[in-house]
Amino acid sequence: MNIYKNKNIFITGHSGFKGSWLHLFLENLGGNVFGYSLYPNTNPSHFNLLGGSNYFNGIFADIRDQKALSVSICKFNPHIIFHLAAQPLVRESYKNPIETFEINSMGILNLLNVIHQVKNKLTNLKAIVIITTDKVYHNNEWIWGYRENDRLGGYDPYSASKACGEIIVDSMRSSFFNINEFGKSHNILIATARAGNVIGGGDFSADRLIPDLINGIIHKKQTIIRNPLSTRPWQNVLEPLRGYLMLGERLLQGDKLFASSFNFGPDINGNLRVIDMLEIASKIWNKIDYKIETSTDNPHEATLLMLDTSKAYNLLQWKPQFNTIDSIEFTINWYKEFIENKNIITKQQLKYYMRG
Numbered sequence: 475m476n477i478y479k480n481k482n483i484f485i486t487g488h489s490g491f492k493g494s495w496l497h498l499f500l501e502n503l504g505g506n507v508f509g510y511s512l513y514p515n516t517n518p519s520h521f522n523l524l525g526g527s528n529y530f531n532g533i534f535a536d537i538r539d540q541k542a543l544s545v546s547i548c549k550f551n552p553h554i555i556f557h558l559a560a561q562p563l564v565r566e567s568y569k570n571p572i573e574t575f576e577i578n579s580m581g582i583l584n585l586l587n588v589i590h591q592v593k594n595k596l597t598n599l600k601a602i603v604i605i606t607t608d609k610v611y612h613n614n615e616w617i618w619g620y621r622e623n624d625r626l627g628g629y630d631p632y633s634a635s636k637a638c639g640e641i642i643v644d645s646m647r648s649s650f651f652n653i654n655e656f657g658k659s660h661n662i663l664i665a666t667a668r669a670g671n672v673i674g675g676g677d678f679s680a681d682r683l684i685p686d687l688i689n690g691i692i693h694k695k696q697t698i699i700r701n702p703l704s705t706r707p708w709q710n711v712l713e714p715l716r717g718y719l720m721l722g723e724r725l726l727q728g729d730k731l732f733a734s735s736f737n738f739g740p741d742i743n744g745n746l747r748v749i750d751m752l753e754i755a756s757k758i759w760n761k762i763d764y765k766i767e768t769s770t771d772n773p774h775e776a777t778l779l780m781l782d783t784s785k786a787y788n789l790l791q792w793k794p795q796f797n798t799i800d801s802i803e804f805t806i807n808w809y810k811e812f813i814e815n816k817n818i819i820t821k822q823q824l825k826y827y828m829r830g
């Protein structure tokens with residue numbers, strides 16, 4: 475991925491879990507990175523543990539603020555944009571549906587509208603990768619993985635807001651960045667990336683399995699497990715990030731075939747039930763302590779969710795580098811080092827992963 479060397483890369487959501495890892499990944503590839511996000515809303519946060527604003531180049535501003543977004547993008551004149559800024563939690567979306575739609579759906583529209591408005595000033599811009607989620611599919615609770623051309627949907631506001639985001643991208647691409655007009659009225663290719671449940675060091679968000687277990691260890695409390703039988707496509711954060719970068723590379727090369735949607739998920743063995751994930755994790759670190767407490771009061775969350783990643787495999791030659799156990803072990807080791815030795819091993823893990 476030499477293509478990122480000396481390129482200007484604009485990341486929204488760089489203060490978050492995935493965005494901070496992506497920032498570092500791109501720096502290691504020789505890119506000039508600039509981030510646009512809100513201040514981290516967890517304490518600790520991966521962003522601040524790595525040095526916060528002293529380390530990361532960027533600005534704290536709202537994706538709903540079109541003016542600030544426009545000024546930042548024009549000033550930086552990026553070659554590529556990775557859009558990750560979002561309200562990413564299902565349970566939070568039940569509490570704040572309006573804000574979730576404003577940030578997730580309107581956030582995507584704001585970004586693409588700003589680009590449309592100022593595209594003549596953006597002399598470098600060739601590519602935009604919009605990060606949505608595996609939850610954009612209408613969930614049939616079936617045993618097959620969803621393909622990119624399956625029906626979109628979303629029961630909870632988070633899933634629906636991201637599915638709306640997909641429709642917005644499709645509309646804005648057709649209307650203003652049409653691939654048939656590429657190289658004529660514009661030079662920008664846009665893709666969306668739909669990844670499964672991501673695990674990895676440095677995530678401290680509430681209502682996610684591994685962060686909940688880690689918060690339990692930090693606060694010496696047993697973690698309550700709500701949905702032990704839910705199946706999710708778990709993968710280490712570096713796997714989809716590598717996928718996003720491979721997708722961005724093809725867009726930067728001007729390959730129109732890639733201006734579409736791509737799933738990134740684990741191989742079939744990575745589709746684990748929560749309970750199986752817990753068993754593996756607690757074998758790796760015996761401090762992990764949990765109690766299963768199912769209740770009918772819980773808001774609805776999908777039970778079965780799997781992704782078909784044949785498109786990424788066949789067109790991008792992307793496949794996960796880790797098996798499930800490696801992914802879980804890699805993740806738990808990050809937290810173990812952090813809690814037991816106050817070590818942040820992000821850079822070591824990234825180097826290890828990048829060796830392939």
Ligand SMILES: NC(=O)c1ccc[n+]([C@@H]2O[C@H](COP(=O)([O-])OP(=O)(O)OC[C@H]3O[C@@H](n4cnc5c(N)ncnc54)[C@H](O)[C@@H]3O)[C@@H](O)[C@H]2O)c1
Binds near residue numbers: 535536561
């Ligand atoms: N973590 C997962 O398992 C997972 C799975 C699939 C998709 N995703 C998607 O990946 C992306 C990143 O998720 P994450 O897990 O790193 O989440 P996160 O909560 O750690 O990070 C979210 C980022 O978005 C920024 N943000 C939120 N609201 C904003 C606003 N109004 N204006 C500007 N910035 C704002 C935050 O400041 C933060 O930098 C999201 O789009 C999420 O939907 C995550």
